[in-house]
Amino acid sequence: MPPPTGAARGLTSYGDAGFSRFLRGVFLSGAGFDREELDKPIIGIADLRSDYNPCHRDVPAIVEHVKRGVLEAGGLPMVFPTMSLGELLLSPTSMLLRNLLAMETEELIRAQPMDAAVLIGGCDKTVPAQLMAAASSEVPVIVEVTGPMLTNTFEGERVGACTDCRRLWAKHRAGDLDTAQIQNAEGALATTSGTCMVMGTASTMATMAETLGMMLPGGATPPSPTGDRLRHALQTGRRAVELARDPLLPSQILTVDAFHNALRVLSAIGGSTNAVVHLLAIARRAGVDLALPDFDVASRETPLLLDLKPSGTGYMEDFHRAGGVPVLLKELEGMLRLDHVGVSGTSLRSLLADQGRPARWQTTIRPTSAPLRPSGALAVLTGSLAPDGAVIKVSAATEALLAHTGPAVVFESPEDAALRLDDPSLEITADSVLVLRNAGPVAAGMPEAGSLPIPRRLAEAGVTDMVRVSDARMSGTSYGTVVLHCSPESAVGGPLGLVRNGDLIRLDVPSRSIDLLVDEAELDRRRQDFQPSPAPRRGWHRLYATTVLQAHLGADLDFLSPAPGLTADA
Numbered sequence: 001m002p003p004p005t006g007a008a009r010g011l012t013s014y015g016d017a018g019f020s021r022f023l024r025g026v027f028l029s030g031a032g033f034d035r036e037e038l039d040k041p042i043i044g045i046a047d048l049r050s051d052y053n054p055c056h057r058d059v060p061a062i063v064e065h066v067k068r069g070v071l072e073a074g075g076l077p078m079v080f081p082t083m084s085l086g087e088l089l090l091s092p093t094s095m096l097l098r099n100l101l102a103m104e105t106e107e108l109i110r111a112q113p114m115d116a117a118v119l120i121g122g123c124d125k126t127v128p129a130q131l132m133a134a135a136s137s138e139v140p141v142i143v144e145v146t147g148p149m150l151t152n153t154f155e156g157e158r159v160g161a162c163t164d165c166r167r168l169w170a171k172h173r174a175g176d177l178d179t180a181q182i183q184n185a186e187g188a189l190a191t192t193s194g195t196c197m198v199m200g201t202a203s204t205m206a207t208m209a210e211t212l213g214m215m216l217p218g219g220a221t222p223p224s225p226t227g228d229r230l231r232h233a234l235q236t237g238r239r240a241v242e243l244a245r246d247p248l249l250p251s252q253i254l255t256v257d258a259f260h261n262a263l264r265v266l267s268a269i270g271g272s273t274n275a276v277v278h279l280l281a282i283a284r285r286a287g288v289d290l291a292l293p294d295f296d297v298a299s300r301e302t303p304l305l306l307d308l309k310p311s312g313t314g315y316m317e318d319f320h321r322a323g324g325v326p327v328l329l330k331e332l333e334g335m336l337r338l339d340h341v342g343v344s345g346t347s348l349r350s351l352l353a354d355q356g357r358p359a360r361w362q363t364t365i366r367p368t369s370a371p372l373r374p375s376g377a378l379a380v381l382t383g384s385l386a387p388d389g390a391v392i393k394v395s396a397a398t399e400a401l402l403a404h405t406g407p408a409v410v411f412e413s414p415e416d417a418a419l420r421l422d423d424p425s426l427e428i429t430a431d432s433v434l435v436l437r438n439a440g441p442v443a444a445g446m447p448e449a450g451s452l453p454i455p456r457r458l459a460e461a462g463v464t465d466m467v468r469v470s471d472a473r474m475s476g477t478s479y480g481t482v483v484l485h486c487s488p489e490s491a492v493g494g495p496l497g498l499v500r501n502g503d504l505i506r507l508d509v510p511s512r513s514i515d516l517l518v519d520e521a522e523l524d525r526r527r528q529d530f531q532p533s534p535a536p537r538r539g540w541h542r543l544y545a546t547t548v549l550q551a552h553l554g555a556d557l558d559f560l561s562p563a564p565g566l567t568a569d570a
């Protein structure tokens with residue numbers, strides 16, 4: 001007998017299946033559903049609208065269009081809420097809640113009757129969480145995103161969130177923008193619905209979702225306020241019904257080939273360093289053997305083709321006008337695994353067969369013959385300061401600082417940095433290396449504190465970049481010579497915790513190393529003094545801090561990966 005579908009799926013347990021189905025019918029009848037509808041495939045639609053998430057302002061319209069597509073194709077849409085993670089309205093960091101959203105989404109897909117799911121996300125942590133949930137799901141899943149914001153102008157210059165937020169604030173700190181100007185900038189940087197419109201984490205993860213095959217082609221780039229976005233949502237709803245009838249499961253899509261392609265595209269777009277942590281977590285759940293060195297290999301092999309901030313000059317709407325991800329994939333065709341099949345049900349080879357290459361009239365998607373950078377947008381570093389690895393976004397760093405040795409100035413936490421960075425008595429020069437610790441997954445949920453501001457005194461003197469090293473993350477919209485995700489983190493005894501003010505630190509990106517130039521005997525002495533901090537006493541923070549994996553493993557909770565039925569190392 002075929003497994004039950006629609007409303008008969010996953011019946012509540014009362015010890016009498018007939019009664020369970022009857023009772024479900026009673027309450028669904030009361031909600032206005034009739035028997036004919038309940039025989040149709042049910043498409044669960046995750047709705048992440050929230051006043052606390054401005055990036056999801058247009059979710060209601062997107063939900064309506066997905067529903068329309070579902071109804072047209074003969075399915076029954078059922079919308080359900082999940083928590084919504086708005087990057088800038090969550091404290092101490094949205095990353096602390098990524099795994100909770102992933103758990104919630106996974107459990108609601110499993111617990112509620114649905115034959116396929118459409119997950120509507122956008123802001124930074126939502127799409128990674130949904131992809132993690134999808135990897136652990138046993139029904140077809142399609143991801144749809146809210147899409148990026150449109151740009152605006154400030155004092156005659158085109159601007160957008162949030163690379164320009166950081167750049168303008170740095171000018172304000174340096175005394176180049178006064179209070180009235182920075183207040184005007186506040187109203188100019190994010191003026192439409194949608195996600196940050198540079199190649200930050202939201203744009204990167206939307207591009208990853210499309211490349212992994214978890215989103216219909218062309219879905220990563222349509223801006224949120226456009227008809228293109230709504231039409232894509234409509235098609236997603238239609239396709240979800242087809243997938244419910246003829247399932248293609250996330251486990252069939254999230255394969256080694258999918259991640260091979262994702263890593264090449266991540267390098268070609270100059271994607272967010274946050275994607276490294278997220279892709280490691282998704283792969284781990286999917287049972288795909290992915291590790292930090294794989295990112296470095298992909299980066300060395302792949303040219304940077306996309307001219308978007310923070311690595312370049314453009315914005316997501318330019319990428320969309322230039323043809324979006326399908327055109328980029330066409331340009332990268334020679335280095336992709338073309339037999340991969342995503343939610344469209346069509347192989348990448350077939351999808352790209354009729355796809356044109358980047359048009360001459362645009363300059364956003366560069367041809368491989370004239371890349372923005374020949375390779376190496378992202379680098380994975382190891383060394384005595386990060387034995388399990390660290391990452392740096394080379395394409396957004398200062399070339400002259402990529403090989404640099406300087407004395408450490410240590411901050412014990414993001415709060416300590418906020419207190420002392422601008423202290424006029426702080427002994428610091430442009431050659432110093434700013435070290436931030438106790439900002440890793442266990443200590444703090446890995447906030448985006450890694451791109452510490454340039455101390456005001458140095459900023460006013462014209463310093464625009466310094467080497468910074470931490471176990472934190474940084475926003476995908478940030479730039480600078482910033483070494484992130486040092487693993488293991490200081491709170492679990494990682495060497496970042498052994499650095500003292502004045503120790504020399506050597507960054508050598510060409511040789512992929514980050515080292516603390518202190519002899520081993522001295523480090524051993526310092527290790528004797530290490531005291532782990534006590535775990536938070538209760539609730540989610542305690543569960544998180546006591547079970548989260550290190551950054552180089554994806555910072556998922558140890559008991560959530562791999563997906564059911566798969567195996568992976570602890």
Ligand code: FES
Nearest residue numbers: 055123195196202
């Ligand atoms: Fe939501 Fe940038 S704050 S995407």
